[in-house]
Amino acid sequence: TQTVSQSDAHVTVFEGDSVELRCNYSYGGSIYLSWYIQHHGHGLQFLLKYYSGNPVVQGVNGFEAEFSKSDSSFHLRKASVHWSDSAVYFCAVSMNTGYQNFYFGKGTSLTVIP
Amino acid sequence: NSKVIQTPRYLVKGQGQKAKMRCIPEKGHPVVFWYQxxxxxxxxxxxxxxxxxxxxxxxMTEKRFSAECPSNSPCSLEIQSSEAGDSALYLCASSGTSLAEQFFGPGTRLTVL
Known part of the structure; x- marks a missing residue:
């Protein structure tokens, strides 16, 4: 069974600050890793994904994430946040075999103070 | 931006009632997922x-939940006899050729009174 852990339930920063949202997973096989954002009352929007290659992947709106096999991590970062980045961020893992469902972390609620 | 359509956005049912929600996946996406x-x-x-x-x-879906994705019609998820614990946001996602990318709809928020 795969598990996805997002250690910070809430993160609060000021506009213009950098931020890192942490994600650790446990799974021994070949996997896909993704990050999604959910604004209040809305569905999930795709930010970025990783499967192989360069461990740093770029996503939408200035987000990037770095995969580390040794740490079993896939942390999300942004150099300078905007108030509109306030939302809940979910890390997701899926197996690399066919159309597999996602396993999600419990999310990190990011609040950006203007 | 996702083009997955879910209806209704909000659904309120009493315990024991049927609850049905629909999803239209993105055009050309052959795979549809339902999450709670x-x-x-x-x-x-x-x-x-x-x-x-x-x-x-x-x-869980083999008992009170049923779902289908008929050809040329919206996909649907139906709860035969709603329970209070079914209150949740039901998300539909569709996927094309990229296995790691699922596109989500806005969800149907079910409240079972």
């Missing part, structure tokens, strides 16, 4: 389809 997101932000995978065929489903 509870108030604690915990996601539970329910079922997925490739075209009209079920790929995977969890035990």
């Amino acid at each position: 997101q509870n108030k604690n932000n915990e996601f539970k995978f329910l079922i997925n389809f490739q075209n009209q065929e079920v790929l995977q489903q969890i035990d």
Whole structure:
């Protein structure tokens, strides 16, 4: 069974600050890793994904994430946040075999103070 | 931006009532997923389809839950006899050729009184 852990339930920063949202997973096989954002009352929007290659992947709106096999991590970062980045961020893992469902972390609620 | 359409956005039912929600996947996406997101932000995978065929489903969906994705019609998820614990946001997602990318709809928020 795969598990996805997002250690910070809430993160609060000021506009213009950098931020890192942490994600650790446990799974021994070949996997896909993704990050999604959910604004209040809305569905999930795709930010970025990783499967192989360069461990740093770029996503939408200035987000990037770095995969580390040794740490079993896939942390999300942004150099300078905007108030509109306030939302809940979910890390997701899926197996690399066919159309597999996602396993999600419990999310990190990011609040950006203007 | 996702083009997955889910209706209705909000659904209120009494215990024991049927609850039905629909999903239109993005055009050209052969795979549809249903997830349940509870108030604690915990996601539970329910079922997925490739075209009209079920790929995977969890035990819960074999009892009170039923789902289908008929050809040329919206996909649907129906709870035969709603329970209070079914109150949640039900998310539909579709996937094309990129296995790691699922596009989500806005969800149907079900409240069972």
